[in-house]
Amino acid sequence: MAAGITSxxxxxxxxxxxxxxxxxxxxxxxxxxEKAVADxxxxxxxxxxxxxxxxxxxxxxxxxxxxxxxxxxxxxxxxQDAAIVALALDLPRQTGTADFTGSLRCGxxxxxxxxxxxxxxxxxxxxxxxxxxxxxxxKSDIELNTGDSSxxxxxxxxxxxxxxxxxxxxxxxxxxxxxxxxDTFVHNxxxxxxxxxxxxxxxxxxxSATLKKYNLTPQDFSKLILYAPDLRTFNxxxxxxxxxxxxxxxxPLFTVIGNSGSAFTLTMLVAALEQAKPGDRLLMxxxxxxxxxxxxxxxxxxxxLRNRRGVxxxxxxxKPISSYEKYLQIRGIVPVEMARRPDDxxxxxxxxxxxxxxxxxxxxxCRKCGTMHLPRSRVCYTCKTKDEFDMVRLSxxxxxxxxxxxxxLAPSPNPPMVVAVVEIDECRTYVEITExxxxxxxxxxxxxxxFRRLFEAGTSAAGTFIAYYWKCRPxxxx
Amino acid sequence: xxxxxxxxxAIVGMGATKFGERWDVGWEDLVxxxxxxxxxxxxxxxxxxxxxxxxxxxxxxxxxxxxxxMADPLKFDxxxxxxxxxxxxxxxxxxxxxxxxxAAGVYDIVLALGVEKLKDTGxxxxxxxxxxxxxxxxxxxxxxxxGSFGLPFVRYAAKYGAKKEDLARIAVKNHYNGSLNPKAxxxxxxxxxxxxxxxxxxxxxxxxxxxxxxxxxxxxxxxxADMAKEFRDDYLLVKGVGVSVDAVLMHAYxxxxxxxxxxxxxxxxxxxxxxxxxxxxxxxIDMFEVHDCFTTTEMLTYEDLGLVPKGHAVEAxxxxxxELHGERPVNPSGGLKSFGHPIGASGLRMLxxxxxxxxxxxxxxxxxxxxxxxxxxxHQIGGAPNxxxxxxxxxxE
Numbered sequence: 001m002a003a004g005i006t007s008x009x010x011x012x013x014x015x016x017x018x019x020x021x022x023x024x025x026x027x028x029x030x031x032x033x034e035k036a037v038a039d040x041x042x043x044x045x046x047x048x049x050x051x052x053x054x055x056x057x058x059x060x061x062x063x064x065x066x067x068x069x070x071x072x073x074x075x076x077x078x079x080q081d082a083a084i085v086a087l088a089l090d091l092p093r094q095t096g097t098a099d100f101t102g103s104l105r106c107g108x109x110x111x112x113x114x115x116x117x118x119x120x121x122x123x124x125x126x127x128x129x130x131x132x133x134x135x136x137x138x139k140s141d142i143e144l145n146t147g148d149s150s151x152x153x154x155x156x157x158x159x160x161x162x163x164x165x166x167x168x169x170x171x172x173x174x175x176x177x178x179x180x181x182x183d184t185f186v187h188n189x190x191x192x193x194x195x196x197x198x199x200x201x202x203x204x205x206x207x208s209a210t211l212k213k214y215n216l217t218p219q220d221f222s223k224l225i226l227y228a229p230d231l232r233t234f235n236x237x238x239x240x241x242x243x244x245x246x247x248x249x250x251x252p253l254f255t256v257i258g259n260s261g262s263a264f265t266l267t268m269l270v271a272a273l274e275q276a277k278p279g280d281r282l283l284m285x286x287x288x289x290x291x292x293x294x295x296x297x298x299x300x301x302x303x304x305l306r307n308r309r310g311v312x313x314x315x316x317x318x319k320p321i322s323s324y325e326k327y328l329q330i331r332g333i334v335p336v337e338m339a340r341r342p343d344d345x346x347x348x349x350x351x352x353x354x355x356x357x358x359x360x361x362x363x364x365x366c367r368k369c370g371t372m373h374l375p376r377s378r379v380c381y382t383c384k385t386k387d388e389f390d391m392v393r394l395s396x397x398x399x400x401x402x403x404x405x406x407x408x409l410a411p412s413p414n415p416p417m418v419v420a421v422v423e424i425d426e427c428r429t430y431v432e433i434t435e436x437x438x439x440x441x442x443x444x445x446x447x448x449x450x451f452r453r454l455f456e457a458g459t460s461a462a463g464t465f466i467a468y469y470w471k472c473r474p475x476x477x478x
Numbered sequence: 479x480x481x482x483x484x485x486x487x488a489i490v491g492m493g494a495t496k497f498g499e500r501w502d503v504g505w506e507d508l509v510x511x512x513x514x515x516x517x518x519x520x521x522x523x524x525x526x527x528x529x530x531x532x533x534x535x536x537x538x539x540x541x542x543x544x545x546x547x548m549a550d551p552l553k554f555d556x557x558x559x560x561x562x563x564x565x566x567x568x569x570x571x572x573x574x575x576x577x578x579x580x581a582a583g584v585y586d587i588v589l590a591l592g593v594e595k596l597k598d599t600g601x602x603x604x605x606x607x608x609x610x611x612x613x614x615x616x617x618x619x620x621x622x623x624x625g626s627f628g629l630p631f632v633r634y635a636a637k638y639g640a641k642k643e644d645l646a647r648i649a650v651k652n653h654y655n656g657s658l659n660p661k662a663x664x665x666x667x668x669x670x671x672x673x674x675x676x677x678x679x680x681x682x683x684x685x686x687x688x689x690x691x692x693x694x695x696x697x698x699x700x701x702x703a704d705m706a707k708e709f710r711d712d713y714l715l716v717k718g719v720g721v722s723v724d725a726v727l728m729h730a731y732x733x734x735x736x737x738x739x740x741x742x743x744x745x746x747x748x749x750x751x752x753x754x755x756x757x758x759x760x761x762x763i764d765m766f767e768v769h770d771c772f773t774t775t776e777m778l779t780y781e782d783l784g785l786v787p788k789g790h791a792v793e794a795x796x797x798x799x800x801e802l803h804g805e806r807p808v809n810p811s812g813g814l815k816s817f818g819h820p821i822g823a824s825g826l827r828m829l830x831x832x833x834x835x836x837x838x839x840x841x842x843x844x845x846x847x848x849x850x851x852x853x854x855x856x857h858q859i860g861g862a863p864n865x866x867x868x869x870x871x872x873x874x875e
Contacts, residue, residue, distance in 0.1 A: 148495065187801055276622050340601045344619055358616070373731060381731035403633045403737050406681035407625035416678070421730060427729040432620045443632060454619045469616050 003118035004160035005124070005296075007305055008149045009054025010270040011047055012314035013038045013258055014435045014473075017327045019144055026139045026325035028332060031231070034253025037321060038133045039145035039434070040330045040413045041358020041452040044071040045081050046468070047131035047263075049088045049451040053396060054309035055127065055152035056089065064091050066123045066156075068110040070100040070130035070262050072179070075453075075466055079310055084128060084468065087359045090393050096123070100262075101477045103225070104177075106130070107151070107262040112292065114155040115164055119135035125157040129167060132261030135331050137185040142177075145230045145448070146186070149311075151266035161302040162273065163279070165293050166295030168210040172290065174198045195233050199287055200240070206291035207241050207283070218242045222280035225250045225272050227265045227287045250282075256315055269296075271311040274444040315478045319435070341411045346457035346467050356391065361449055361470045363427040364389035371449035372427035392425060394449060398475055399424030411455075422447055422472055435473040447472035483581035486862040488706035489871060495693035495832040505541040505595035506551035508695035512823075513591060514550055514695040519827050528552070530562035531699070532585040534559040537572035537592035538822035540604075546733045547733040548591055566769065567721055567746075568592060568862020569696065569825030570845035570867030571643050574683040574719040576700050579744040592827075593695035594820030603691065604821065614797045624680035626862055627772045629729075631682045634778070637738065638789045645773035646673035647795050649686045649815060652770060655802050656812020658845035663818030686772040692818025698833075712837045717853065717870040718756070720749025725849050725866040736751025738789075740775075742866035743782035743859050748787035750855075750868040751784075760785045760806060763870065764851035765835055769858045770795035770813040778856060780808070783868075805846045810835060821860070825867055828856035832871055 010368050023030025038047060046067055056064075067089070069082035074246060100106040100113070114126035131150035136142025148370035168329040176194035178187055188194055203226070211217060218224075224243040226236035231254040238249045250272045260267055265286040282296040328334045354376065356362050363374035366389055371382040374394070379386050404420035410432075418433040420439045427474030433447060451468045458464035493515025495508050503511075517527040536548035536558055545559030560573040569592030576590040596604065603622055634640050647738065648666055650670055676684035698708075706713035722745035729735045747759070749766035756762045768783070770776035780791045785806065794800060800808035811817045811831040816825060832854025834840045835847050853872030 325558050341598075341603065341622075342601055344616070346616065370814075371731065371733060375727065377725075377731075381728070383727060383734065401630045405625045405628040405631070406678065407622050408677075409622035409629075410620055410625055410679075416681070417620065419620050419622075419629075419680075421629060426733075428735075430620055430727065430730065443636060454616050467616060469619075 001113045001157045001160055003155055003157045004164050005153050005162035006156040006159055007055050007057065007059060007154035007161070007308065008152065008270045008310060009051050009057070009275055009308050010149065010267050010310045011050035012036045012149045013056060014044060014317060015039055015321050015330065016318045017321045021041055021324050022144060022286065028139065031144050033260035034320070036256070037327060037330060038148040040452070041434070042133070043075045043453055043463065044131040044133050045075055045084050045455060046083050046451045047133065047148065048081070048152070050128040050382070051131065051150035051152035052085065052089055052127060052129040055154055057131070057308055059154065061090055062092055063125050063402050064095055064127050066114065066117055066126040067091055067095045067257050068098050068100055068114060068126065068128045070110040070128065071106040071132055072101055072104060072106065072262050073133050074099065076100060084359065086470070087355060088395070090360045090362070104262045104264070105139060105286050105290065105292055107266045107293070108286040108292035109154070110444070111153060111266070112167065116156050118155055121431050124156060126320070128153050128155065128348070130263040130266050132263050134186050134261045135184065135333065138220055138328070140189060141191070141230065142186045144257050145254070145259050149257050149260040149267045151264065151270050159301050159304070160306055161299055163297045164294060165297050166214045168197070168206060168212065168213060168293040169291065170206060171290035172202050193227070198424065199229060199233060200237060202291050203237055203285060203287055206293050207285060210293045210295070218248065219261045219281045220330060221248065222276070223272050223282050224248055225265065225268045225284040227285060229259060230254065236341070267311060272378060273298070273302065274310045274312050276302060299426060299453065333439065336413065338413060339409055339411055339415070341409070344455045344457065345446055348458070348465065351467060354405060358469050360393065361391050361395040361430070362391045365392050372425070374387045374427050374429040392427070394427060395470060397425050398446055398448050399472065401441070401443055402428060403443060405434065406441065416476065420472070424449070432470045432471040433473065440474065446475045448475050480749070480752060482718070484717050484754055485715045485874065486703050488701055488703045488713045489716070489829070489833060490701055490702060490706050490713045491516040491522070491699035492697065492830045492833050493519060494661060494827045495694050496661045496789070497690070497692040497820060498828070499597050500693035501597065503693070504591050505747055506548070508549065508593050508595065508659045508693060509551040511544040512593070512695035512697040513589065520699045522540055530587050531557070531589045532587055533557055533579060533603055535562055535564045535572040535576040536591045537568035538577040538763065539563055539568055541593055541595045541822060545610060548592065555576055564721065564723070564867070566771070566821055567644035567825065567858045567865045567867030568822045570719070570858050570869050571721050571854060573698060573826060573829065574721060574867065577716050577719060580700055580702055584703060586635035588700050589697060590826060591695065591697040592823040594822040596820055597692050601777050615650060622680055624636025624683040624772050627714050627775050628680050628683050630778060631774045633737040638731065638792060639793050640777065643670070643674060643686055644792050644795050645777060646670050647687060648770065648776050649673045651801055651814040652809050652815035653686070655810050655845065659812050659817060659843050661839055662812040662816050663692045664816045682774065683772050689771045689802070690816065690818035691828050692820045694818060694820035694823045695771050695828065696823045696830050698826055698829060714833055714836060714871045715874055717749035717872050718752070718754030720753070720868045721744040721824040722746040722866045726862050726864055728862070728864050734768065739778050739782045740859055740866070743779055743857065743863055746866040746868040747783050747857070751816065754870045757868070759783060759855070763853045763855050764806070764849065765810060765832060765847055765854045766806065766808045767811060767831050767856045768808055768813070770809055770815045771819060775859065776808070776813070779859070783855070783857060792817045802845060803848055810845060811846050825856055825858045825869065829869055829871060832856060836873060
């Protein structure tokens, strides 16, 4: 069977910024709804892990032979994101990894590459995860329109839930939206010019060419999944393409997430698949320096994926950011005074030696007596046996809170920090409980691990790097 | 086979600096202040002290490296001096090793001294040693001392009904005691309401539940028991010492650990009691200087030291037995809470309080404890916590 989508997952950050708060801060028009905002300890790497964990669910991870990460907001200019995510996911050592980046089409480019690898017989199961955390200049339209999310797809040729019936792509050169090497914020040229001469010209050309190539009309599709820079452009373009806005258009999620860059189209795809019925045909259109278009057909296998955490799971699990100032702090746009605590120390060799526990979140179980250890240990605490341990992955298991404190002194941009001893798979360890208001913390509360950036490690002489580790969050079933 | 040094070693001179925010002095000034008070207390000039003191043990966690922390300020050229570091048990461990050396007959007269200069950094709380932040799971990012010492509270509260207000009473007691002590960092009383309404540092600990972060030093001149009378009549003898050290995250590794107390304190106390021949510490020991780094710690320490049965700390807080003029005063000095906590110095400062109380020589008569105290105990606990030290000193039998 030809390659297609065999699983999906998505992630939307817990915190949301209401657009009316942004409008209030700048005394401008704000737009409707809210945008999803990655927390201060999240970046595209941690978001990619979240979506991939949801996509993999109960999948046997030893069967993944490629992993492609897609983002335009890597935390590293030089150093592979995919390798960090692959270790966090505990993918096999021989999983081929690659980063797709440089354009908002990198998510669909990764999808195309994954399909090609499976169709060519070079790989059997390719995981992709796309994530972006773009920021617009304060007071700009881009600030209002962007949001953060991630989406992950598993590509294979067995038990295909979404078949690929057609594909079209073209490239195009125009300076419309961009970030140079040194830019923090997304820039754009004058909006009527870039919508008309960039976005709309390309999308109309691509959709027309695709329909012509496959001899199809808009009426042949259940749904259009369409990238657009903003809600107004989305609505006018969908109508211009002759798709019925009431029945045939996937909600672009602007009012609940926002434009999440390279993850945006795939996030909409996941949202569409959650609602899709076997037999549905989808048209997915992505834009940036050209267009990627996919014709997708949903199969009976989709029913087996209903337990996946996609977009809908996350939409009601949220907390509004208390103010626009807090948003500026969370995204690192303005520096804020914090508790004056000692500098944290971690050097690359130590992070590397301990990477199996830090990045893959594995504990050791003593083969003789079963005692669990995290942090790692050469000698069993209970029976004193040396080097007789099995590594146990904790990252995909739920745990419970043994005891906790509400800590204002522990270094956090968002105090107080709920610090707990949790028990996961009989392993007790210390973690921060994130996304947890102090008043909901309690003994025996059920939590699950979440991958986060802890701090900037390194030295002033050599330079700094990002120390990633796991926290836990309360499990909220909706 | 655990031997004993009971009554083999004497304390003949002690000194302690004023604790607090000592912006105007460095660690070396603190060492000199504490040592020279101890010299004078033992009736020695600095020249005599330099001639007669044969060896030294100096405790500090953050304020210097090597035995030079003692040798340099005191100009102890060429003496055998060890630097001791054992987190919050540092000063009592320096004391313990000094006592062992004298009891072993290697030296006649030695100096144990602890010092810490914490305030210069401008940081909140204590610095994190590299070992700790780099220890496996980035503890430094999620650890604070008031947080890790507060972990037992919610479980203890659920089982035995302790409330934040019970902790607050400990703070009120120790602040009152400190208000009478001219060397204490904080010398003012606080009300229950002030403690309850104070900003939270790490719940259940508000700012008045947390000890002072201070600069200070303390010192003891230790000699063979049979030499003590050369120096003074009211010398004290060492009855027992103990130190217990566990894995840093012992409570994570221990299956089914219940957080109802800290094993380090229990074990260090058992060692010291065995050495001193004490079977009922509440009856046999007259006063206690315990490690109230946080009020939860003092509450658990009542039980961990065996002063009250498990689960009975709260009633003891309420019945007043541990107050300054109660049946068994705990922290008559004001404790770490009010006297302050320069880590490398505190345990020796606790012994200084026991020493002065037993000699009836406290600097303010209003805070002299009642009865005729003959024996006192100093206790420390630190780390995650996983390190504890206990020292017991008293009059000759």
